[in-house]
Amino acid sequence: MAETLQQLILDSLDAQSIIDDTRSLTIPGQATPATSQEDQITILGALNSLLSREMIVYETHETLSHVLTPEGSQIVELGSHEARVWAALPAKGEGSPLTPVQLKKQVGDETAKVGQGRAFKNGWIGKEGDGFVQIVPTIQDATRVDLREIASAGTSKAGEKVLADLRKRKLIIQRKGQWFTVKKGPYFSTSTAKPETDLTVEMLTAGTWKTSTFKKYNFDAEGAPSDGGALHPLLKVREEIRNIFLEMGFAEMPTSSFVESGFWCFDALFVPQQHPARDLQDTFYLSDPKEALPPEPEYYKRVSTVHEHGGFGSTGYRAPWSHEESSKLLLRTHTTASSAHMLYKLAAKCRGENVEGDAEEFAHGSSTTGDGPDDGFRPAKLFSIDRVFRNETMDATHLAEFHQVEGVVADRNLTLADLIGFMRVFFKKMGIEKVRFKPAYNPYTEVRTGYHKTLYRIYLS
Numbered sequence: 001m002a003e004t005l006q007q008l009i010l011d012s013l014d015a016q017s018i019i020d021d022t023r024s025l026t027i028p029g030q031a032t033p034a035t036s037q038e039d040q041i042t043i044l045g046a047l048n049s050l051l052s053r054e055m056i057v058y059e060t061h062e063t064l065s066h067v068l069t070p071e072g073s074q075i076v077e078l079g080s081h082e083a084r085v086w087a088a089l090p091a092k093g094e095g096s097p098l099t100p101v102q103l104k105k106q107v108g109d110e111t112a113k114v115g116q117g118r119a120f121k122n123g124w125i126g127k128e129g130d131g132f133v134q135i136v137p138t139i140q141d142a143t144r145v146d147l148r149e150i151a152s153a154g155t156s157k158a159g160e161k162v163l164a165d166l167r168k169r170k171l172i173i174q175r176k177g178q179w180f181t182v183k184k185g186p187y188f189s190t191s192t193a194k195p196e197t198d199l200t201v202e203m204l205t206a207g208t209w210k211t212s213t214f215k216k217y218n219f220d221a222e223g224a225p226s227d228g229g230a231l232h233p234l235l236k237v238r239e240e241i242r243n244i245f246l247e248m249g250f251a252e253m254p255t256s257s258f259v260e261s262g263f264w265c266f267d268a269l270f271v272p273q274q275h276p277a278r279d280l281q282d283t284f285y286l287s288d289p290k291e292a293l294p295p296e297p298e299y300y301k302r303v304s305t306v307h308e309h310g311g312f313g314s315t316g317y318r319a320p321w322s323h324e325e326s327s328k329l330l331l332r333t334h335t336t337a338s339s340a341h342m343l344y345k346l347a348a349k350c351r352g353e354n355v356e357g358d359a360e361e362f363a364h365g366s367s368t369t370g371d372g373p374d375d376g377f378r379p380a381k382l383f384s385i386d387r388v389f390r391n392e393t394m395d396a397t398h399l400a401e402f403h404q405v406e407g408v409v410a411d412r413n414l415t416l417a418d419l420i421g422f423m424r425v426f427f428k429k430m431g432i433e434k435v436r437f438k439p440a441y442n443p444y445t446e447v448r449t450g451y452h453k454t455l456y457r458i459y460l461s
Contacts, residue, residue: 003192004028005046009182012191013056016280019182022047037065037177038207047180053195054187063177064164065154072147072171080143081115086124089134097131102126139167147171152263234403238385241405244429245383248422250407253338255386261292262328267303272317273325277333279356282391286329294327331389335406338384350376380413 007038012019022043023035050056090107104112119125126135156162166172203209310316339421388404
């Protein structure tokens with residue numbers, strides 16, 4: 001039907017050059033002109049199809065019309081409520097008046113309720129005793145006449161006052177309509193053959209592209225929307241935690257070194273060289289290259305001495321130091337290796353040593369917090385969020401890698417109360433306010449406490 005209607009529009013334009021009013025068209029398969037809004041919507045679809053090929057142009061004209069509600073249609077068929085009330089009553093002096101109860105039984109509750117008042121207002125009925133009677137011999141049902149006119153023409157010659165009253169009585173509703181004036185377009189033709197949208201191999205081979213009509217490209221079209229991506233839940237949580245640290249004045253540590261030496265991953269943190277965490281079943285060691293470059297000699301010597309013989313108040317582990325164990329390359333088992341690097345740089349800067357990198361960047365240019373002379377120490381607040389690797393048995397909840405969140409605060413006179421206070425603020429920013437801490441023991445961390453919330457448990461060292 002769509003192509004037939006398009007052909008009708010083109011033939012009409014070819015014969016008349018212009019279609020002044022599409023309501024004058026008769027849609028194929030129908031016997032009457034397309035005066036209804038539904039018919040005009042059908043015509044609009046055909047016009048838009050022809051417009052996309054620039055075969056026609058058209059102007060839109062809006063109209064306001066009225067249609068009957070179900071109650072209005074009932075009045076056209078049976079008469080208005082007031083006319084039905086008048087017809088049910090006896091003429092004055094010709095019968096017994098009808099009481100309100102009798103009237104309701106005869107015409108119905110709704111008709112009696114609405115029609116009684118309007119009949120009185122029109123002067124059609126009067127009261128006699130306890131009942132009602134006709135007081136005029138004939139009536140003119142203007143409501144029914146107006147509704148019949150609106151049903152056929154969509155409006156009333158009586159004017160807007162009558163229409164407003166009928167709308168108020170909910171007998172009609174207003175509808176917006178449209179019709180169109182159609183003219184020839186720049187590529188007008190009486191042929192409805194659709195233009196080609198693609199240049200194919202077959203066209204090039206047969207040469208039919210020379211005589212084919214191609215649809216113009218619309219370079220302003222937005223195209224089909226692509227499916228948008230979304231952040232992985234892990235990345236969303238990581239970004240949330242990162243923003244909280246930055247809000248609290250922390251600086252992010254460089255954590256790009258997935259491969260570390262045994263010295264920085266374990267020895268600098270004073271994990272014994274005989275500790276089971278350094279076994280092959282827990283740590284991934286590199287086979288090529290196997291050994292790391294040596295760290296700064298003086299610092300390496302201090303760490304190895306404390307391990308083997310003690311110092312700074314420690315008795316040490318009293319076990320032989322292995323340079324081979326310390327120089328092994330491995331996939332870091334925790335980001336604390338990066339923390340060890342940064343603490344070393346901060347301490348070296350305090351001692352006046354020249355170290356690679358700018359440790360002041362992570363101290364935010366803060367000044368000393370001590371009471372004595374300036375010894376070069378600057379407080380620092382550092383954090384990192386990155387991947388670490390463990391030689392775990394993989395299952396539904398474990399992989400060989402996971403993310404670790406780590407924070408370091410370096411300053412004088414810090415206590416466990418400062419740590420607990422920080423954690424309360426941190427988790428409050430995450431929306432967790434009910435926090436409970438309990439002490440826990442682990443031989444290689446001091447001090448260690450556990451945070452409990454519902455089914456989650458996080459250990460802080």
